[in-house]
Structures are given as structure tokens and as C-alpha cells.
Amino acid sequence: MANDVTCETLRENGAELALGVLPGRERAEAVAHLDRCADCREYIEQLTLVGDGLIGLLPGSEPPVGFETRVARALTQASAGREGRRATHGFGRLRRGFRGRRPGRVRLRVAAAAAALALAFGFGGWAVGTAIENWTSSPPGPADSTSRLLSAELTGVGPDRPEAGEIYAHAGAPGWIYMSVDLDDAGIPYTGEISCLLERTDGTTVRVGTFPLHDGYGYWGALVDVDPSTLSGARLTSADGTVLAVAHFETAS
């Protein structure tokens, strides 16, 4: 970040950050500070609990008649559809766009939209912390329309480099990464925390967070500065540092 946020500044804006109403640039700078300041992270987590508690004070209300049945049916049908796809195609529909060397443009855009949607509603943030979740949830400012999207296939580290999911990196304001991981198909039904490291062209790496896998399967996203001129790849490692999957970025659109 161009401007370095101090702990004092963070404390001034912390309430707005925790409530998800801090404007774009200030948000990004504050989150960058949180990445390197454990005390401020704890402070924001406490404020986020307050924000969660306030939402929890809202009274319940009965939805319209038939709501329960309609929604349950939709979930059940969606489950059946997903199971069908998994049985037929393995991990899922997104991967099919990466089977060739050049992913299809239309499918990639669909996938990117899904990734952005997941982040926009805080799913990625839930994985990295509730403060970040609020940050990602409702950005007051518009996204940067000139931003770039990078994508890559995640592959296992075995000799035949089995497919293990895909990863997207969005260079813009805000920048973000999103990945879907299926190590089970790569023969690694790993359950536990894994770390994501981004690799730069100069050989350095930056750890962007951890997230859980269940039977080798999981999604994760996070807001992170993405420089397409220096981002070269990504690495997923287990808790003991074993590299489980790698990705090498190419410009997707």
C-alpha cells in the first residue's frame, strides 16, 4: 500500500472497518495494516463481534407461508444437480474450462463472476476473519472496471501433475484471489488447514492466508493486492509445509 496506516489510525477507523462501512482506499490500507499487526487484528475482531451482536439483536420474523417448502425444495434439487455433475465430471463444471491449454473466455468470465460474488458476500472473508468478511461484504465504491483477471489451473505435485482445482487473481481495486481446490481427485484427500502463498517473478513468496480443506475439497478467497506484472504463481502447503499443489499464472483476459 502506498500509505502506511499506524495503529492509531487503525483505532480511529476500526469501528467503521469492523462494520463494513469504511470507504475503499481506507479499507484497503487498514486491512494491509491488519495483516502485520496482531494487536489491531484482535481489536478489530472484538469490534466485529460487537457488529455481529448488533445484527443478532434484530427480531426474528415469520416469512410468508410456503417459504420453507420452496427453499428446501430448491436446496434439495440443487444438491441432486451437484451430485450428478460430480458423478459425471469429477470436481465440477469450472474445471472443465481448464482442461485445454487456453481456457474458454465465456466460461472463465462465468467463473470469475462466481468468484467475485462469493467474495462480495463475504464467504472468503469468513475464512480469513470476520473483520475481513465485513470488509469484503459491501464495498461502498464501485469496482475498478479496468482491472485484470489472471487464472491458473492448480495441479498436484506428482510426476503426472494431476488437476487439483483452479485459482483466480484479480488485479484491481480491490484486488482479490479466489480458488476452488479438489485435491481428492489428485489422490490427496487431505483434511485440515492449508496455506496459500503467492509467488512473485523475483522468486519471493507472500503468505496470504490459510483455509480448511475437507477430504481435499474446499473454496477460499481473500482480498489481496495483486500485481499482474510480478505475480507468477501460487503454492498450497499443508500445516507441516508440504507442498500439495501449485499454479502458474497466465493472463486470462
Place this chain on the structure above:
Amino acid sequence: MRTVYTDMQRFRFPVGRLPDEALLSGLATGDPELAVTFVRRFQHTVFGVAIAVTGDPQLAEDIAQQTFERAWRHAQIYDSRRGSVTTWLTTIAHNLAIDAIRSRRPEPVAPEDLDALLGVVTDTPEQRALADDASARLRAAVAQLPREQGRALVMASIYGMTAQQIADWENIPLGTAKTRIRTAMAKLRTTLTSPKRGDHGQ
């Protein structure tokens, strides 16, 4: 996930007694009974958040349905260490509702709605106080805030208004709006992080 369900069937465990986390995990099995139970358990809370933020029953229903669909789709990233299933769902519903009203209205809140909502979140019937001590303390702390701080807090935390929007709405300087939010949140944080009274000797 399926193991949970299989065992549940074998022992005729009533799905209505499944813990929230197990029920969420079980959604992936596609079992209709689990889906109905999940929706039934949380629909009152989820719809309550949606209707409180939007004030529009049709929009709130759409948001509530989206909330359940997104929860189902992303159930595998739910992390119980970050909070309860209820909190996770209300966060999703709240985010969806905020996004919906931002895209539909120039002003996210009507004056009468704001005052009514402030009254609702500071309402302290005895059964609520007994049911959830943390919520009761938070509710009481909000009630003790100066009214202008309470309004700023509700506008930011419930309606997702930025400090600038609050400043414009209240016709006050931006710095004053930020101070009101910060001061109110600091008081509530102190309330939640301070030791509970009466914990000992009971």
C-alpha cells in the same frame, strides 16, 4: 457428512435435534428432511434480518432464499471457530440485504424506520435478558447510548451507511459522524469484553 446422516438413520436420531453444524454439513447429502429442518430452524432469524434492513417483504423473501442457497453452496467453508451457524447466516443475510438496498434506493433508511429499529434493538423484555446474557448486555448498552450515538450506530451497523452518508443524513460534519460511530462501538466493546457481573458465587 454422509456418515453423520447414515448413523442418524440407523439410530433413528430425530433430525430436529441435530446440532446446527451437523445440520449444515448434512445439507450436502441432498436429503429433503434435512433441508426442511435446516430452513425451518433458521428461517425466522434470517427473514427477520432481511425484513429489518429492507422493510420490503418481497425483497426480504428473495434475500432470505438467497441466504439459504448461498449457505448451502458454501457450507464447506463454514468455520465454527469464527462463530455460530446462526451468526454466519445472519451475516450472509445482512450483507445481501445491504447490497440490495444500496442498489435500489438512494437513501437506505426512512426516518421513522430508523427510530423504530433503534427502539427494537434496545427493547429488553425479561425473557430476552434471561435467554442470552451477552445479547442482553449488548442491548442494554445500546439503550444507554446517547441518542445521537445510537442512531449513528444503527445506521452504520444495521443499514450499512458510511460515515459520510450518516453525516449527510444527520446534517453534521463527517468527523462528528465518525466520532459517534467510534465512541458508540467502543462502549459496546467494553461491555462485551468486561467480566460479567454476578458470575461468581452462583
